Amino acid sequence: MTFFWMRSRESNLSRRRTARVLLSLLCCVLFPFNSNQDQSQQCKLIPGSMALPVLEKKGDIILGGLFSLHDMVVEPTLPFTSSPPPEQCTRFNFRTFRWMQTMIFAIEEINRDGKLLPNTTLGYRIYDSCSTPHQALKAAMEFVGSEKSSGVEGETQTKGTCRGTVPAVIGDGGSTQSLVVACFLGVFHVPQVSYFSSCSCLSDKKEFPAFLRTMPSDLFQVDALVQLVMHFGWTWVGVIAGDDAYGLGGANIFANEVRKLGACVALHEVIPKNRAQTTLSSIVSKIRSSRARVILVFAVEQDAAALFDEALREELTGIQWLASEAWSTAAVLSTPKKHHRILQGSMGFAIRRAHIPSLQAFLLRLHPSSPHALADPFLIPFWEEMFQCSLGVQAEGQEHNVEGKPPCSGAEDLGSVTNIYSDVSHLSISYNVYKAVYAIVHALKAMRSCVKGNGPFPQQACPDANNIQPWQLLHYIKRVEYLNSFGDDIKFDENGDPAAMYDLVNWQLRPDGEMEFVTIGKFDETTGGKQKLQIQEHIIVWNGNQSKIPLSVCSSICPPGTRKAIRPNFPICCFDCVICTAGEISNQTDAIECVRCLPEFWSNTERTACIPKEVEFLSYSSTIGITVVAISLIGSFCTSVVAFIFSRHRATPIVKANNSELSFLLLFSLTLCFLCSLTFIGRPTEWSCMLRHTAFGITFVLCISCVLWKTIVVLMAFKATLPGRNVIKWFGPAQQKAIITLCTLVQVIICTVWLVVAPPTPRQLMQRKSNLVILLCDEGSHVAFALVLGYIGLLACLCLVLAFLARKLPDNFNEARLITFSMLIFCTVWISFVPAYINSPGKYSTATEVFAILASSYGLLGCIFAPKCYIILLRPEKNTWKRMMSKAATNKC
Structure with a gap:
């Protein structure tokens, strides 16, 4: 039995x-x-x-x-031979x-x-x-x-x-x-x-x-203890139970409830009824190795006393003990001064007291x-x-x-x-x-x-x-x-239990060295929806006579800007703090996961708040913008200088021999090419997006048309000197202007249709993995953009072929060799532009297009006009009809 x-x-x-x-x-x-x-x-x-x-x-x-x-x-000892004593x-x-x-x-x-x-x-x-x-x-x-x-x-x-x-x-x-x-x-x-x-x-x-x-039932006491643990943020708590229905039942309920609320049980041990020292010593060792600072002892006072005696013997200190009701006000533990060193600051719930x-x-x-x-x-x-x-x-x-x-x-x-x-x-x-x-x-x-x-x-x-x-x-x-x-209202509920009301007591040493149970709060289950647990934290004295709440966690609290990463094969309370990835934030401690910012926002350096993404475009204040402006203005200036030189020396043979009207029109178009690159700088707007692509397309067609016609004129001029040829009449100034206008008009029509049907518009490029909002101009119609570039390329290729064919004509009539070099540079630049433009991110795609415009413009300016300026300014002795005619005669021979 x-x-x-x-x-x-x-x-x-x-x-x-x-x-x-x-x-x-x-x-x-x-x-x-x-x-x-x-x-x-x-x-x-x-x-x-x-x-x-x-x-x-x-x-x-x-x-x-x-x-x-x-x-x-x-x-x-029972001998089983006589009645037991x-x-x-x-x-x-x-x-x-x-x-x-x-x-x-x-x-x-x-x-x-x-x-x-x-x-x-x-x-x-x-x-x-x-x-x-x-x-x-x-x-x-x-x-x-x-x-x-x-x-x-x-x-x-x-x-x-x-x-x-x-x-x-x-x-x-x-x-x-x-x-x-x-x-x-x-x-x-x-x-x-x-x-x-x-x-x-x-x-x-x-x-x-x-x-x-x-x-009151232990269910209420456990509820109070769980709320106490949660109130102070203890997530790594040890539980030690007495080996009886009270200790085992209460400790098991407590362990289950704290786990439901996200806390963890660092250790769960049982004090044996025989209170064997080897078992108690093992419990103390596990407390020390668990690194838990808060330990709940759910046991009667005799079992608790045996544990604390062993803790004293092994000098276990620095533990914040939580007391179950059975020993929370036990004089057998508070009276002996030997226990004061480890039990000072202990805390637990005691049932309501009265003076009889x-x-x-x-x-x-x-x-x-x-x-x-x-x-x-x-x-x-x-x-x-x-x-x-x-x-x-x-x-x-x-x-x-x-x-x-x-x-x-x-x-x-x-x-x-x-x-x-x-x-x-x-x-x-x-x-x-x-x-x-x-x-x-x-x-x-x-x-x-x-x-x-x-x-x-x-x-x-x-x-x-x-x-x-x-x-x-x-x-x-x-x-x-x-x-x-x-x-007090005395009654029993349907389970025979009374209303649960507890006092939260704190073990504090008086100046005379005696232990005092100071009431620091209360727990009232009858409050209904109100706050059941009320604590006066300012009067609490913690273990070791400390005023700061002890920290009992397996892992340190993850600050804002980080998230918890669970360690494999460890309890849920043991985790690592991982910094949120770029574009994600956590604005609270112990965040389970980071929250991704909206597309137009990015995380700050601390990963605690979403801030508007930095807007990126080719601005005038950026290094690239300043460089582009400088190169563009220098190119325009150089073109103006060349035009000025040609204007001052327009009566010289070298200027007249190279069709001065086409040369001035070409210089004008080159100036526009240099200046149109400026439309690519600054915050994209509807007008700037429409202007930059159309201006670029029209000016370059005008420029290439002039070069093309110069090449044709060179060829026709040579053919016209042959006996029986009378084709020069079809290539007079009026015809030249008409053809150039016609070629340019084709590009104008393409651009007009482009602007009417699907014009370029500003667009924000917001990439999830980037902290930048890239402002750029969407081409609107990729077909129209391809037609614009394709038409320019067609004229350039035609010009290159004709110039190549005319490269060996007499020098005094021939600038085809210079045009060949300029077209080679032009075509090389724009062939390289296409893959570079596609693969360049953000504002660098715009910069790639601008540098292609400037490079091709400088190529035309340098290859076609630099040798002529050299002769005009530095070798004027070559700029004579005699020299040119003698060279022509020599070449004819």
Whole structure:
């Protein structure tokens, strides 16, 4: 049986149901119940069983009490040849003893007052569960009826008589013990009101139909702890649980909830019940290696104390401890100064406290010389443990070991000792006991107030107030609702749980070296949609007497401008911070991903904001723009200088021989070619886009037409000197102007159609992977643009072919050789232009077109006019008719 229930804390639903069936069968065997039999026939003494120590008092209504007055049981070696000796409970717990005295105080207060239950006295029957499930189960069996040995008069009855089933039980404290007791008492529908069992599993009314509590469920405490962790941004938290239903259940729920919210559990360890040092040492080592700065200890105070003792031994410091409710205000941890070094700054939730008037005086009334001291099996071990002396009295049912203790003088006074028993400054669990007693009494009052014919039971029957049935009392306890003298609304929800309200306490050292529990906030589940957790951060003192919130993360917080990149095979909280790529931003910490900017925006250097992209075009202020303007103006100037030289020397043979009118028209067109390159500079507009391409196309056609006609004139002039030829009349000045105009008019028509049908327009080129908005002129119609270039190329190629054919004509009539060189340069430039234009990005495509215009213009200017200027200016002796005619005659010969 003991083994089964020790395993029950981690059993599933089917195991619990099986346990209920087994317990039901067990109870039917041990306590066969028959409503037609009298009470003396309803209980029998179990062969071989031994009576448990009990503190009881007579009354009209007897309430059961179950308290873990000792922290552990020393189980003797079983020889299996004789009856086992009684189990010895050790490590007396003063805090739990105060809880028991609070139950007695509340019962006596109700009896004195007499208003809630007039003409009725309450009694009690209290057992020690010794913090073990099987001991608690033994006591639970006593509550449903047992035979009692003889004892002291006034407190016992004659041997062979039976105690009846108590109508209600208050206790136990530990969740593991309550699981066992609730499952057993639930079979008999005996209401159980626990004051300290918080395991959420006990809220299952299918499994524990008779269980209620004045202690909030761990679900609420875990909710508070999770919100606390999230409030301070801790994403790398360790969890250490006690090896019981309370610790394991609460720690598992906490771990699951923080993971749902994106945090991670750095370690999840369990403190064994035997508290083996090797296991505790291993836990401390894992805490140190995990690098978690915040550790939640979800365990009872005894297990927590064992862990902290080991942490002290191994000098584990710098940890911000989070306390579960079980030890958040435990004096056994706060009183010893050895723990102050590691527990200062600890934080946890504690249930609501209250000051119970006259309780301290009641607690200090105890003395072994009191009339009923011998009837109290718990007073003697309490007294001896309190004053570390021996009374030399055998406690009922207990081993009495006084080895090494001096005898008590009898003059000891509880008022002279300050410890957790007499400390009533933090009455939380004691207040829960107090509320549990009053909840049952209010239920009893409601039972007695039932109006006949208007009852809650079948046929509207009322309960028999003189024969209280536990199942009837359970009905009324579930519906209890009243406002107590402390201003708290006492009631139970459908799961038998009270409203969850916690105080957030911070362990702070006072100047006198004592630890103080300072309330720094609260958690109120009843606030509904309002903020449940409220914290006063300015009064918090963190571990190590620090005022700065400790940082507990696996990886540092990713600042704005970066994103989290999860590390393979690591928890989600372990990540690297990766800078957002260009064009993406993150404007918050710990961004999961970067956000891409809109097409017209780009990320700033810090990758925290999208800013408008830089607009790029061939501006006058840029280096390329300045260069283009300078080259264009120089070219125009040089062309004007050449025109001026030709004008000053227009009567010379070299100018006349090369058709001065065509030369001046060519120089004029070259000037326009140089100047049209300026239209490609500056922010593109509708007018500039239309002007730059049409001006370029028309001026170049005019220029090439002049060169072409000069070549034709050279050829025709040579042919006209041959006998029988009379073709020169078709190539006079009028015909030249007409042909040049006609050739240019073709380009004008192409450009006009282009501008009408699909004109060039400004366009923004926004590339996703570029921080620039490129402003350029869209050709509008690629066919028209190709026709413009193609027509220029056609004229240039024709001119090149004719010039090549005329390259060997006499020098005095011949400039075909110069035109050949100029056309070779022209064609080479524009053939190279096409791939360069296509592959040049942004403004460089425009610059490529401009440099092609300037290069071809300089080629024409230099090849055609530079040699003539050289002769005019530097070799005037060659610029004579005689020289030219003599050279012509020589060439003819």
